[in-house]
Amino acid sequence: DRQNDTPVGRFQNYLRINTAHPNPNYAAPVAFLTAIAQTLNLQIQTLHFTPSKSKPLLLLTWPGSHPSLPSLLLNSHLDSVPAEPDKWTHPPFSAHRTPEGLIFARGAQDDKCIAIQYLEAIRNLKAANFTPIRTVHVSLVPDEEIGGLDGAAKFAASKQFHDLNVGFMLDEGQANPGDEFRVFYADRTPWNLIVKAQGTPGHGSRLYDNGAMENLMKSVEVMTRFREVQFDEVKAGNAAISEVISVNPVYLKSGIPSGDGFVMNMQPSEAEAGFNIRIPPTADPELLRKRIAEEWAPASWNLTYQLLEQGPTRDFMGRPLATATDDSNPWWSVFKQAIESAGGKLAKPEILTSTTDARYMRQQGIPALGFSPMTNTPILLHDHNEHELIMNIFSRLQHLFFSQHLKDTIFLKGIKVYESLISALSSFEQRSQ
Numbered sequence: 521d522r523q524n525d526t527p528v529g530r531f532q533n534y535l536r537i538n539t540a541h542p543n544p545n546y547a548a549p550v551a552f553l554t555a556i557a558q559t560l561n562l563q564i565q566t567l568h569f570t571p572s573k574s575k576p577l578l579l580l581t582w583p584g585s586h587p588s589l590p591s592l593l594l595n596s597h598l599d600s601v602p603a604e605p606d607k608w609t610h611p612p613f614s615a616h617r618t619p620e621g622l623i624f625a626r627g628a629q630d631d632k633c634i635a636i637q638y639l640e641a642i643r644n645l646k647a648a649n650f651t652p653i654r655t656v657h658v659s660l661v662p663d664e665e666i667g668g669l670d671g672a673a674k675f676a677a678s679k680q681f682h683d684l685n686v687g688f689m690l691d692e693g694q695a696n697p698g699d700e701f702r703v704f705y706a707d708r709t710p711w712n713l714i715v716k717a718q719g720t721p722g723h724g725s726r727l728y729d730n731g732a733m734e735n736l737m738k739s740v741e742v743m744t745r746f747r748e749v750q751f752d753e754v755k756a757g758n759a760a761i762s763e764v765i766s767v768n769p770v771y772l773k774s775g776i777p778s779g780d781g782f783v784m785n786m787q788p789s790e791a792e793a794g795f796n797i798r799i800p801p802t803a804d805p806e807l808l809r810k811r812i813a814e815e816w817a818p819a820s821w822n823l824t825y826q827l828l829e830q831g832p833t834r835d836f837m838g839r840p841l842a843t844a845t846d847d848s849n850p851w852w853s854v855f856k857q858a859i860e861s862a863g864g865k866l867a868k869p870e871i872l873t874s875t876t877d878a879r880y881m882r883q884q885g886i887p888a889l890g891f892s893p894m895t896n897t898p899i900l901l902h903d904h905n906e907h908e909l910i911m912n913i914f915s916r917l918q919h920l921f922f923s924q925h926l927k928d929t930i931f932l933k934g935i936k937v938y939e940s941l942i943s944a945l946s947s948f949e950q951r952s953q
């Protein structure tokens with residue numbers, strides 16, 4: 521029907537598919553997006569990188585007139601983080617649209633908006649008879665929110681990916697409450713650290729050295745001090761959060777359970793803590809590994825640890841995973857100009873505080889930028905009441921006072937921005953690239 525047959529209608533229908541962890545439904549969004557791709561006459565492939573085929577990766581292709589040139593890849597993940605429905609003002613999978621023009625849904629910002637915007641931009645370019653010179657691929661990938669090991673990681677390492685000859689990639693970015701478009705040239709790589717302490721057990725009343733709790737607390741103190749030094753740099757205005765190493769405790773576990781609580785007069789012989797660490801491309805990962813082994817979890821304190829590195833910190837040449845945002849990267853100037861010619865203003869390029877699938881493509885040496893065209897929008901990814909503004913304040917006022925149609929909306933403006941980006945990036949002809 522007419523209501524559904526619009527960019528916003530398709531956005532809402534996509535948001536109504538629950539792809540939240542821990543049990544994301546991947547078959548439904550793949551079927552939904554495949555149907556859209558069919559109407560756009562795109563080439564469609566469903567790739568699988570798991571034996572059970574439960575984690576499909578949808579690859580859509582718009583062949584260019586010069587398919588031997590390096591291609592353009594637009595990436596978006598299919599999955600989202602969970603939502604706690606009772607903490608939302610509108611159910612998280614209803615894609616409820618308010619009279620003010622907000623659409624509420626888990627995934628509205630992170631990152632289902634861009635999947636639909638890519639496809640709507642392609643629809644509009646096709647309707648205008650635009651033909652790309654370079655081939656344009658859209659990848660819709662599983663499992664980004666849990667590290668992408670069965671998704672982007674395996675995809676980027678595959679022969680299928682190599683054969684796409686990707687020259688440049690766009691992936692998700694983040695909203696901006698201000699009116700500039702944010703762009704991200706690097707992520708911080710996540711490491712999960714689990715520190716386990718052993719120690720002497722004993723009566724709760726005794727004072728002795730080398731208890732498990734004491735040993736763990738020494739580790740926590742050293743890490744807390746490191747965290748403070750990093751955070752002070754941020755507070756002093758010397759660095760952005762994304763430019764320092766962050767170390768945050770995410771769980772503490774110990775004690776001898778008893779009923780609903782714990783035995784209160786026994787000192788336990790084991791204790792454990794979990795930390796989420798984020799490493800910017802400017803930090804030396806080897807130095808941090810050494811610091812963990814020697815200062816944070818030394819065996820001399822009866823500590824052992826498990827370090828789970830969630831993806832690479834260096835590319836195949838050993839270089840930090842950062843995409844150049846200067847003249848040394850010809851894609852950058854095309855990107856910048858395309859934003860400007862769509863009437864957008866670009867903020868200073870940033871490192872993302874969190875992580876995206878783009879790290880796996882950067883590892884292959886491919887330049888990649890994180891970009892989600894949401895200006896004048898609060899940052900609500902992973903938050904309650906995640907929503908996307910369908911109208912900006914100006915058009916909301918226009919609507920209120922002049923009952924105008926909702927022409928100029930954030931979501932629709934994003935489609936225009938992608939039209940500009942896709943047409944510019946796919947027709948850029950530098951052969952050395």
Ligand SMILES: CSCC[C@H](NC=O)C(=O)O
Binds near residue numbers: 667668875
């Ligand atoms: C273990 S990798 C997790 C990736 C995730 N990405 C978005 O939030 C993140 O925590 O940054």
Ligand SMILES: [Zn+2]
Binds near residue numbers: 664692
């Ligand atoms: Zn995301």
Ligand SMILES: [Zn+2]
Binds near residue numbers: 601630665901902
């Ligand atoms: Zn996310």
